[in-house]
Every structure is written in C-alpha cells, then in structure tokens.
Amino acid sequence: IPGEKVKNREDRLVVLNRVAKSVIEGVRGQHPERVFTYYGRPVRSINNNGWKSVRRKLDMPIRVHDLKHTFGRRLRAAGVPLETRKILLGHKNGDITTHYSAPELEELIEAANRVCEGKSGKTPALVVLKHRTLSAAAR
Template identity: 60%
Template sequence: MLENQHKRSLISDISRLKLLMPWIGHMALDQLHRGSLEPWVMQRRQEGAAAATINHGLKVVRRILNLAASEWVDEYGMTWLLAAPKIKLLPETDRRPPYPLTWEEQTRLFKELPGHLEKMALFAVNTGCRDQEICNLRWDWEVAVPELGTRVFLIPGTQVKNGDDRLVVLNRIALSVVESLRGSHPTHVFTYRGKPVFRMLNSAWLRARQKAGLPQVRVHDLKHTFGRRLRAAGVSFEDRQDLLGHRSGRITTHYSAAELTKLLDAANSVCDREGNQPQLVVLRRRYAA
C-alpha cells in the first residue's frame, strides 16, 4: 500500500484485500496459489458476485505475488518468492447489463437497507456517484455556491475512475442527505459507527437486495438509475455526461453560474417523481435527531 499511494484504485484494492484476509491472512506467501484461493472464489460466487468483481480481487493477489517474486527482496538480496504462481482469472461471460431501478423497486430495496447504507444509496441515486466516490467523500471537498444558495462537491481526479476532477451537483434530495450528516464526522461525509465506510457492496447490501426480491441489483445500478431518470426527464446528453462524471473536467474547474444553474435544474428534474419524494420524508423523520 505504501508503494502504491499514486494509484486511484488504492482504496478499492484495500477493500478487496480486507475481504480476502479472513480466507488467506493466516497463510505464508508461498502457500498462496489458485487452489488456496478457491474457497474464497466459491464464497463470492454464492454471494452473487460477478466474475469481473472476483477477478479484481484475484488481480490484486496476483500483483502482490509477482512483486514478491521480482522486486521485493530480503536482507540477503533474495526475492521473497522464487517464482510467482499463475493466478488464473475467471471467464467473464456473466457480465450483466445495467439494471436501473423503478420507483417501486427503489422504495422496496431502500426499506431493507440499514440507515447509513440507505443514505448512501439515496445519495447515489440522486447524484450518479460511484461506490468509491461516495465512500471516500470528504467535507473538505465541499464548495459553497452562495450566488445559487447551494453547495457542490469537487472530487479530486485521484479519486475518480477516469482521472478527471468530478463535479457532484446536489439536487434537493442529495443536499438533504448531506445536511443530515453534517457534523457527524470531522473528515468523511458517510460513516458507520464513527468510521468511514470502505464499500457499499457488503453483507448488508446483499441481505437487503435478497429481502427486497432484487438479487440482481448491484450498487453500480444506482448510477444507471440516475442516468436513466435524467434521460426520461429530457436532460440533454451533454448535461447527463457532466452530471454522471463521464466527461472531462472542463466544468469542474471553470464552471459559470449559468452552467451550474442548468446542471442543478437538470439534477432536480428527478426529484419530484413518484417514489423519490416519500423516501426523502422517511429520511428526514428517521434522522431528525
């Protein structure tokens, strides 16, 4: 981790290793191979993880083993491993298409989520942010826009998948979620029991989607849901790209009040739809204290 501080995927890699540690944390490096990883692979399969998701974890292990056999040496100049085992990845033939939620499905799923995860999901479906952008969201990335009476977040490119700074426009519901969390933690917006959350796709999410009868829904589908609703509301392609963080950082660093007003209006266009406003009322009541 110390050697890879520059990687945008560092936080994701850490979360993947945390999932692996209960299965391999007691093993020496020379005991790790594709066979010793198989129990973890089988467990992730049973949890409904896609092959691509499992492969991300296998790639982290493979990278560590390759470094241990090529670059990392002991006090005698010997590499930690004589040779790195071959870590074969799963065939990614089960890639599932996006599954945008209907309003009824959103209500059903969110009702089964624990409070902290419900807030994160509601923020995701109203901003189009990715899992790690939400988990890593910090208060010092918040920027007040007094001329519009609102706030935005500017996520540094080092924390964004495409490497560009990410402008997060807060519609009424997303802003309400943020305000309900203000002051609860000194650095991070979303936390659980006083600590930042590493990932939204956890056991609580898996249980909730099963109870809701939506085993196919992934965290990333919340982003697709926001995009689909923007399109249904008649938001232009370019504005959808900006709101979803797909385009370059031209607006994040040089936006005008007019441009931001247009994006804010577009983001708010998904608020007053059946199923979304009642969810906001529930949050306000539950977290009013």
C-alpha cells in the same frame, strides 16, 4: 471529488439535487471528517457487505451500479440534454451516457405513435417508393 478517489483519476464535480443535498445535510456533523460512516468508521467501498445484506433482506438483485442507470434514465425522461447528462453522470464519452440513459418504455411507445399523426393531426398516407430501372445506355 479528488482525482485519486475516482475511476478515471481526474477531479470530478458532483452536483447534488435537492433530495441528495437533504440527505447530506441530515448526516453532516456526525463525524469530524467524513460524511458517510458505518459505526463511526469510514466507508471505503459502497459495494460492501452492508449493501449485500440489504439486497438479501429485500430479495432484490439490485447492484449499486443500477442506481447510476436509474439516475441516467430519469435525467433522459426529464428531457435533460445529452451533454448535460454526460457531465452529471461523469462520462467523457456520450456513447457511454446513452448506454446509461436508455429510453423508458413509455417514451418508446410515444415515439412509435408519433408516426401515426401528420402535422395536420390526420394519419399520413402510405408512401410507396418505386424503384426506377436504369436503361442499358445509362449503366
């Protein structure tokens, strides 16, 4: 996508998965220049009245931006590395990518349960840390 069309004004590579590609292929050729149109006219903003109308009809408070969060979370759940997620989401900063790809509840539960098993498959013993007191001479 040319830089003048995107938020940070830099050219952006958009990688399509097979589902997205099939959607594009399904509408290809319906307009001489544009991929997505609305009644033959260019779509200038995805956050338009059409999207708002669909939200009302479905009674779902979903924002267009929620789709990006969903994509980020699905990438993470699929085990896609942070650097790759960052590029696919169009981010320069990994912290932003982390915000968009928060772990799913199932991943959090699995992580919490990992501490229940040691390498041998047995529950690890409780580790008690004792505080050492320094002698007056060592202070």
